[in-house]
Amino acid sequence: MINHRKLIALVDMDYFFAQCEELKRPELKGRPVAVCMFTAPERGAISSANYVARELGVKVGMPVSIAKQQVNELVTLPVDMSYYSSLSFKIMGALIAKYKKVEVASIDEAYVEINASNNKDAVGIGSAIKDLVLKESGIICTVGIGQNKLIAKMACDSIKPNGLRVVMPEESAEFIEKSSLNAIPYIGNKTIERLGILGCYTVNDAKKLTVEQLEKEFGNKKGIFIYNALRGIDDRAIQTNRVRKEYERFATLGNNDPFNLIDELSASLFLRLSGMKFQEIGIIVIYEDMSVRTKAITLKFLASSVDVLKAEGKQLFREIQAVDGRKVRRIGLRVSKLKQTNYLSLSDYTN
Numbered sequence: 001m002i003n004h005r006k007l008i009a010l011v012d013m014d015y016f017f018a019q020c021e022e023l024k025r026p027e028l029k030g031r032p033v034a035v036c037m038f039t040a041p042e043r044g045a046i047s048s049a050n051y052v053a054r055e056l057g058v059k060v061g062m063p064v065s066i067a068k069q070q071v072n073e074l075v076t077l078p079v080d081m082s083y084y085s086s087l088s089f090k091i092m093g094a095l096i097a098k099y100k101k102v103e104v105a106s107i108d109e110a111y112v113e114i115n116a117s118n119n120k121d122a123v124g125i126g127s128a129i130k131d132l133v134l135k136e137s138g139i140i141c142t143v144g145i146g147q148n149k150l151i152a153k154m155a156c157d158s159i160k161p162n163g164l165r166v167v168m169p170e171e172s173a174e175f176i177e178k179s180s181l182n183a184i185p186y187i188g189n190k191t192i193e194r195l196g197i198l199g200c201y202t203v204n205d206a207k208k209l210t211v212e213q214l215e216k217e218f219g220n221k222k223g224i225f226i227y228n229a230l231r232g233i234d235d236r237a238i239q240t241n242r243v244r245k246e247y248e249r250f251a252t253l254g255n256n257d258p259f260n261l262i263d264e265l266s267a268s269l270f271l272r273l274s275g276m277k278f279q280e281i282g283i284i285v286i287y288e289d290m291s292v293r294t295k296a297i298t299l300k301f302l303a304s305s306v307d308v309l310k311a312e313g314k315q316l317f318r319e320i321q322a323v324d325g326r327k328v329r330r331i332g333l334r335v336s337k338l339k340q341t342n343y344l345s346l347s348d349y350t351n
């Protein structure tokens with residue numbers, strides 16, 4: 001009897017925005033390239049860097065000015081979201097056409113359910129996915145395969161760029177034990193620092209903590225996630241119906257200027273939209289006493305610009321504060337009435 005096993009492949013494009021730029025302008029190949037979210041000429045942060053730039057020390061999130069100081073010959077380009085999303089839609093459309101269960105998780109990554117009875121089968125399917133992506137778009141990606149989303153993601157991260165790695169279910173425990181804590185998704189620097197205070201520096205150290213200890217330290221949801229992740233357990237299903245009706249971003253004001261904060265929220269929200277257009281913009285203002293006021297505007301047109309988001313967000317904030325000038329604790333920005341701009345719409349994904 002053939003023993004088919006359900007596995008999950010995570011497909012993630014390598015240095016996606018920067019690779020798209022290399023496709024657009026082949027003369028960039030071999031040079032250090034960074035795509036930047038500019039806030040003013042020469043100001044902003046690195047959003048994606050090719051591997052040539054990364055080897056020279058350029059990192060995502062780094063201010064453009066620092067990256068330029070470090071790498072004189074760095075080519076810095078502005079975000080061309082509609083081009084990246086058109087390539088993304090070609091790729092995702094091809095994956096959805098070929099495989100039954102696909103979850104588009106972001107502009108450059110998708111989870112694909114596959115059936116494989118052994119490592120060799122899984123490697124074959126992984127290479128077929130890489131070939132399909134390359135043929136459809138010219139883009140190189142990395143594929144990680146495992147028994148769940150967590151292992152697939154960690155396998156993918158461990159073999160970037162242009163890689164393929166299969167971790168069969170019987171290899172999962174050892175794979176996780178040999179990983180460093182920061183290789184586990186959602187375990188970031190802050191979590192690692194707090195685990196360190198508890199005397200845990202490796203996966204095996206952290207496995208000695210009880211679920212109660214982890215819940216006490218990180219809250220129920222995250223505590224349970226970490227407890228399971230350390231054991232390679234992750235029961236998140238592949239969600240094929242990812243038709244989102246709205247997106248939002250929140251941040252705490254602290255000593256920041258609220259208008260600067262709205263600019264930052266706009267930039268982050270705009271990136272998340274990955275080229276989707278929006279017609280409704282809303283602001284959520286949370287005061288020190290935790291009371292909330294909201295206001296929204298419906299535009300006369302479908303917008304796709306970060307500047308519209310910034311300007312309307314600030315205007316809504318001014319209108320709320322003109323009536324209610326109390327001390328603000330947090331601000332949220334939301335967009336709704338969304339429409340996909342490319343030839344494949346998000347609802348096409350679910351058919």
Ligand code: TTP
Nearest residue numbers: 012013014015016017018047048049060108271
């Ligand atoms: P990632 O897949 O995280 O990064 P990447 O594709 O650039 O590089 P890697 O080879 O490591 O996968 O994100 C996909 C795209 O999303 C990325 O090209 C740019 C954008 N992005 C941002 O704009 N800001 C960010 O902080 C991150 C993480 C990504």
Ligand code: MG
Nearest residue numbers: 012013014108
């Ligand atoms: Mg990527």
Ligand code: MG
Nearest residue numbers: 012106108109
């Ligand atoms: Mg990604």
